[in-house]
Amino acid sequence: MTGEPMTQGPVSQRNIDRWLRLRESSKPDIYRQVAATARIDDVPYWLQILFSSVIATLGLVLNSPAVIIGAMLISPLMGPIMATGLAMALGDMRLALRAIATLIASIIAAVAFSATLVWLLPFHSSTPEILARTNPTLLDLAIAIASGLAGSVATVRIGSSEGGETALPGVAIAVALMPPLCTVGFGVGNEWNMPTMIGAGLLFLTNLVAIIASAFLVFLLSGMKTTQVAAAMEEAQTQRRESSASPIDHLLQHRIFAAGGVASKLHWRVVILLALLGLIAVPLRRSLTQVVTETRDRAAIQDGLKQLATPQDLVSQKVELGTHQISVELITTKQVTQEAVHAASEWIKARTGKDVQLHVTEVASRSEVNDLMRKIANAPVLETPAAQQPKLSALAEQTRAIVQQKLAETWPLQTVPLEGFALALEGDAPVLTVRYVSVRTLPAETMAVLQETMRKALESPALRLEGKRIPPPRKR
Template sequence: MALHLRNWLADHLEISPRRKAEIYHSLLDSVSLGDISYWLQVLFSAGIATLGLVLNSPAVIIGAMLISPLMGGILANGLAFAVGDLVLGTRAIVNLAVSCLAAIVFAILIIAPIPFKELTPEIAARTQPNALDLFIALFSGALGSIATAKEPKGVVTSIPGVAIAVALMPPLCVVGYGIGIRLSSDVVGISGFQIARGGGLLFLTNLAAITLMSMLVFLALNIGMPEVKSQAIEWHAEDPESRWVQNLLTRLPVTNQLQKIGSLPSRLVVILLPILALLIPLNQAFLRLQTELAQKQEDNALRRLATTIWQRNFANTATGEPRSYISQLSTAAIEDKLTVQLTVFTSEPYTLDDRQQFRETLARQLNRPVNSLDIQLIEILTASNELLARLADDSVAPEPITPDTPPISVSQAQVTLLQTVDKALGTMVLPTPALPLRHEVSTSAINPLTLKIIYLSDRDIGKDAQTLLREDLRNRLQSPMTQVILERVPTFPTPLNFELDLSAISPASQQTLKQVGTILQQQPNLSVDIVARAETLENPVMNENRIKAVQTVLTKTWGINPQRIQSRSGPILKRGERPTVLLKINLKQ
């Protein structure tokens, strides 16, 4: 019955016995170690993938994926498991091992002379695989096996998609990048071992999943029918590499044991064991991702609830006239305390009773004690009528220039311009909690005057507030064509997450530290506070190790003066919570 079903499936996929023999022979040829064109493909695709990763270019990386030289060896390995061909399996494993080693070494050689070794998003994306990547590889392996088995007709168009979905070469090059970083003495703060481990885990996941699915597909198609297996014996006898492997296997005592346990169930167990082992770290990564997504969903639900309560009860006056609207809303949960901060534009200030009523209503909807909820209401009073009146005031006219007035010099004009800008900014107040840091003035033929204001805040100034500020500044400068740019320096960068009992900085945290280091370099009047929070079961010394690791990156990589860095240990996290290091950027005292 099973054999009849397998033959029925092969017939409906138009895979004849002749085609089965062609598949077997082509996969046998694909694992030859003497094929120069294959090794050129391995090296060139590794070079393309490595440079694409370093340059953060998805298009270049996709080009390396489309070459996909490793796919033949993996499918040959799956065929060997399906038909029980020990010689083919040995050749496929050796071919894959040498190919992987060549790709990794070539990636290391490319990374070594490159002066910039930044951790790009394309590299970071391949260092944290999860269980979803395993399922992607399973589906891709099944489709790739079917596409290989069928005659080259319509299904051949799916092969590029399979190559892109599986992406075998980029994870290998990430391993080479991580090892190259590990061997480089001039790179500080990037955990090369962690990068290499993540890329290696992703590659092994793809390798094991494709091998399993190709084995199952080739079994279902009955590729190893007796006629094909008899031809395979002849091919092995004619192939020098196969003969050498056969002679080697006959001299090994373990070969007899392998033949005894080489039944189909045993082969399935052999391929399933590594997948089950890989599921442990993949599932842990998936659970972390699930927790992060759940937190985001919870935060979004809280935002929607707070917005709905405000719009229903506080956005309008008693007569139904519009009174205010929310410009920005943010939430932050620290231990058992929930903070909700609203920035609203309002025509009438809210009283303490209004704030308390909103707090009680929101706490009741959330089923939380009122004292566990902190409401921070930032009000921006609308003053559009006043601003328009100032803009329409033409009572002050510039002094006329008489023919006897001597032209001013460039230096005088520059001093006058800077004094005018300083005077205009001297009395300007940014909406709370934004704090001005500095400003830059530039001129060009395209933009006669550009004014950039750099401010410190945990959120962007609202769009309406930005419009009011720009119009106010243009009016003060009496220059309606002035381009005003508002640039925010974040107060609270993304928290740095750490693995349990480890102080190595992850690739994602490296990106955050890069942003913080750049900000501190550009803004010498800023300092940073570092607060490390360990999990309850961790050794307390982990806080010191993580603080030291962060300080090392900021001081050695970014040249930040240690006096601008303050650090301390924060409250202990509950069991199961992920250890973190919180950063806060402040004005220097």
């Protein structure tokens, strides 16, 4: 079936079985229990995927660690992941492909559920719980490996009826498979936010590969490849052929999957897992290096700012870290000289190796503001002299000059000399009386046109124009 003999080192294997309290007769039961979790037609499993994705998504958007932990405890993905690790340890390619198919379908379903829920929500702000899952490092890989080892050991002990149930909740919380997967869904539902999707996707992939590798190692060292387990594998294959429970089972009956190709060889399976871990470790190492660099730079900045002001004198500070440049905006209540600012900038540059732009803004402290307010409150009130009112004669002279200028510009009758004018105030309407020399009184239409023209010229809509004719002198 697998191309490998069912042999094991008796002494070393007995020692491992004794340490794990693992009985030889319980190994087929372990295989059956783990393999049963890779069924893609298991309705309760898909309900757990739905519920855990909804709980995890709501916990992320609400920034609630307690709700997120609740989603971790459901942990439906651990079943097919453990089945994948067991299949790789045994060389059971049919079980491996069935478990991988279940995993792929589960990932798509969880992301789809989460993205749909996020799309329906009225707010899409990235909370700290979301941001915390977008920048994985090598430390996350180490946590995933340790958690996978613990979960695999607990699975083996549960299958052998030697306990281990108490470890599973802690393992589920430490592994945290569903929250990063739902963070990917948040990025999809939030207008395809690529940085969020890539960062959270890398974290989920890290956990996934690390747990599979850990399960592979534990099941391999547990000596699961026995004649009894082989019989259980044959029995499971026979039952699937007879039941044909799903289209995937029909496909897996093909003999190509029984042979397994290069994957049937143990050393090739080890190479595949190591290659996957190596590929994941490259971006994780880069992220860890970035975190270490940022931590070092921020520590150097804080030490440099202490040369300018004490923490009690600091109002606020804003630090922006770039690849080759650091920008710091500092607001302090202490007076800082330009020489001190330059010295602090050079000190930070020497520690970080980056160009530094340090801007310091000085503001008054609370005590200084209170002193100023007391001085203002106790200051004597200075009486300002009343504004000098213009004299009536001056106003009359200014008004007469304006009216005379506008009247000279407006009076159109060259044959009717303008003798003079008088301006009077009657209620709210000024009355302008013009005296002109003419044999006949000017028509009312002419006076109406002149009145409208003077209203616009003097910007006085209520102005009333009256004419007073003066007969010309008689010739002798």
